[in-house]
Amino acid sequence: MSLDLAAIRAAHDRIRPHITRTPVLANARLDAACGGKIFFKCDNLQKAGAFKARGAANAVFSLSEAEALRGVATHSSGNHAAALARAAKLRGIPAHIVMPRNAARPKVRMVEAYGGRLTFCEPTQEARERTCAALLAETGANLVHPFEDERVMAGQGTAALEFLEDVPDLDAVLCPVGGGGLLAGTAVAVRSLRPAAQVIGTEPAGADDAARSFHGTARVLMTDPRTIADGLRTTIGEPNLALARRHVHDIVTVSEAAIIAAMHLLFETLKVVVEPSAAVPYAAVMEGRVATAGRRIGIILSGGNVDLDLPLPWARAHPPS
Amino acid sequence: MSLDLAAIRAAHDRIRPHITRTPVLANARLDAACGGKIFFKCDNLQKAGAFKARGAANAVFSLSEAEALRGVATHSSGNHAAALARAAKLRGIPAHIVMPRNAARPKVRMVEAYGGRLTFCEPTQEARERTCAALLAETGANLVHPFEDERVMAGQGTAALEFLEDVPDLDAVLCPVGGGGLLAGTAVAVRSLRPAAQVIGTEPAGADDAARSFHGTARVLMTDPRTIADGLRTTIGEPNLALARRHVHDIVTVSEAAIIAAMHLLFETLKVVVEPSAAVPYAAVMEGRVATAGRRIGIILSGGNVDLDLPLPWARAHPPS
Numbered sequence: 001m002s003l004d005l006a007a008i009r010a011a012h013d014r015i016r017p018h019i020t021r022t023p024v025l026a027n028a029r030l031d032a033a034c035g036g037k038i039f040f041k042c043d044n045l046q047k048a049g050a051f052k053a054r055g056a057a058n059a060v061f062s063l064s065e066a067e068a069l070r071g072v073a074t075h076s077s078g079n080h081a082a083a084l085a086r087a088a089k090l091r092g093i094p095a096h097i098v099m100p101r102n103a104a105r106p107k108v109r110m111v112e113a114y115g116g117r118l119t120f121c122e123p124t125q126e127a128r129e130r131t132c133a134a135l136l137a138e139t140g141a142n143l144v145h146p147f148e149d150e151r152v153m154a155g156q157g158t159a160a161l162e163f164l165e166d167v168p169d170l171d172a173v174l175c176p177v178g179g180g181g182l183l184a185g186t187a188v189a190v191r192s193l194r195p196a197a198q199v200i201g202t203e204p205a206g207a208d209d210a211a212r213s214f215h216g217t218a219r220v221l222m223t224d225p226r227t228i229a230d231g232l233r234t235t236i237g238e239p240n241l242a243l244a245r246r247h248v249h250d251i252v253t254v255s256e257a258a259i260i261a262a263m264h265l266l267f268e269t270l271k272v273v274v275e276p277s278a279a280v281p282y283a284a285v286m287e288g289r290v291a292t293a294g295r296r297i298g299i300i301l302s303g304g305n306v307d308l309d310l311p312l313p314w315a316r317a318h319p320p321s
Numbered sequence: 322m323s324l325d326l327a328a329i330r331a332a333h334d335r336i337r338p339h340i341t342r343t344p345v346l347a348n349a350r351l352d353a354a355c356g357g358k359i360f361f362k363c364d365n366l367q368k369a370g371a372f373k374a375r376g377a378a379n380a381v382f383s384l385s386e387a388e389a390l391r392g393v394a395t396h397s398s399g400n401h402a403a404a405l406a407r408a409a410k411l412r413g414i415p416a417h418i419v420m421p422r423n424a425a426r427p428k429v430r431m432v433e434a435y436g437g438r439l440t441f442c443e444p445t446q447e448a449r450e451r452t453c454a455a456l457l458a459e460t461g462a463n464l465v466h467p468f469e470d471e472r473v474m475a476g477q478g479t480a481a482l483e484f485l486e487d488v489p490d491l492d493a494v495l496c497p498v499g500g501g502g503l504l505a506g507t508a509v510a511v512r513s514l515r516p517a518a519q520v521i522g523t524e525p526a527g528a529d530d531a532a533r534s535f536h537g538t539a540r541v542l543m544t545d546p547r548t549i550a551d552g553l554r555t556t557i558g559e560p561n562l563a564l565a566r567r568h569v570h571d572i573v574t575v576s577e578a579a580i581i582a583a584m585h586l587l588f589e590t591l592k593v594v595v596e597p598s599a600a601v602p603y604a605a606v607m608e609g610r611v612a613t614a615g616r617r618i619g620i621i622l623s624g625g626n627v628d629l630d631l632p633l634p635w636a637r638a639h640p641p642s
Contacts, residue, residue, distance in 0.1 A: 267594055
């Protein structure tokens with residue numbers, strides 16, 4: 001595993017023209033509530049609505065001309081699919097995307113809008129991998145795995161790179177953990193640039209494979225995730241877990257109620273749209289899972305792809321009278 | 322009227338420690354839809370959720386020590402009330418706020434959270450002014466009018482100042498028009514710094530007093546506004562209209578349907594929370610009221626104070642099946 005700061009810096013140079021340098025926001029009310037200072041790196045405002053644009057762009061623009069001609073492929077139910085379709089479109093190459101039949105409509109529409117070539121499959125991990133393998137054999141496309149790919153991890157690490165440029169003296173950096181691509185990139189960037197800062201993964205209690213794997217000895221597979229945070233239902237990848245064990249201070253879990261309350265509060269105070277997965281780190285602050293008093297905490301807001309045609313989750317849970 | 326670039330620059334120096342330098346966002350999909358390039362100055366991400374934090378801070382921090390001791394007062398149903406309470410709290414002086422009994426709950430809560438001293442009155446312009454006058458007589462507080470005050474206008478102009486620093490080569494700058502404080506400050510800043518750029522006011526057709534006043538000879542009073550854009554129901558102020566006549570290229574109107582559609586699209590693409598008033602300039606783009614093809618258009622997103630406990634307007638208009 002050669003993921004290091006140099007790889008992340010190279011990724012940043014490579015993708016800079018294709019991504020947004022996202023702003024960092026703060027809010028006095030949220031600071032007062034936790035007795036510390038919280039900075040939010042808003043990758044919910046990133047291209048295609050999520051940090052995934054970084055890793056996908058780095059993978060696509062790392063390909064040689066000859067490789068690129070064969071296109072790229074992946075299986076994903078969410079933001080990585082849209083991000084890969086977008087990056088491929090920017091490079092002018094095909095993107096073959098395998099999505100489960102039950103993928104969220106807005107995410108399917110985004111892939112289509114970026115010109116991704118969609119193949120639907122049954123909503124199981126096995127069907128996704130089998131369908132993608134067949135597609136790779138047929139097209140010769142380059143697989144860009146959503147999180148086990150080193151180019152992807154390096155790309156995701158660029159969010160932390162920018163974050164520490166803007167706010168150098170953080171005491172801790174929190175991010176959500178699904179497959180662990182963002183966690184791996186963030187951990188390597190933060191531990192290289194600011195070894196004193198803790199990197200803390202945050203995960204729904206209803207999909208706590210990464211926390212259990214991190215605190216145990218073997219990787220735990222997530223077979224029955226139960227969480228509103230649709231981006232975090234995957235099992236953490238092997239290389240991602242290995243990097244977490246080396247560089248991550250802790251992985252903590254949060255309740256579903258806290259995720260929804262955090263999402264509500266972030267909409268209300270920061271005035272930004274966050275998807276449930278992106279609210280998980282702040283949920284950890286709300287539930288006191290992370291020490292905040294007198295500390296400077298960085299939170300990466302991972303994405304903002306919410307179906308706004310449905311009632312927002314807190315309105316669903318507690319309909320207004 | 323001595324509102325000029327020097328006053329706006331002085332305001333910026335005065336308020337800089339107390340406001341957020343808000344980011345500028347852009348979106349490829351919105352650009353493609355209009356054939357131009359649109360830049361959004363996100364003052365919905367401003368302190369207290371609106372550009373009003375700028376003018377209120379400038380007024381409060383312009384007071385001499387002796388004046389400041391007597392506190393400030395205003396009447397407002399919305400964002401100016403919260404912004405003034407916040408600025409007064411920062412300076413450690415009282416803020417007396419007159420609000421109509423029917424003011425939106427979240428806005429009342431914001432004023433309370435900032436320690437504003439609330440007096441409720443009947444929801445008529447006459448009752449507001451009478452109650453405020455009594456309060457001024459009783460307390461000796463300094464009136465900070467929401468838009469006819471020159472310190473307020475200079476403060477609001479700082480948004481355009483920052484905007485042109487970040488994106489110097491705009492062809493036009495669009496903002497919403499209620500009382501005309503933002504329009505006046507923006508017009509003076511833009512016409513001083515970039516005379517080639519047009520300043521265009523945008524207004525709901527259901528509260529078109531500014532457009533009718535601007536295109537006619539006398540100021541038209543808005544007695545029966547009918548628009549979801551609660552920030553734009555006021556009549557444009559006299560000094561604001563005078564400045565608009567001198568510096569503003571046009572004031573155009575938009576339909577209610579376009580305001581709701583624009584609000585929806587801005588949530589979805591920019592991933593930010595905008596209140597209906599803030600969506601009005603983009604609604605003007607959607608309805609073709611502003612030439613965009615091949616042009617660089619700047620839009621000031623004025624605020625993000627939406628009651629998120631209610632269904633969002635597009636969900637109210639078209640409940641999901």
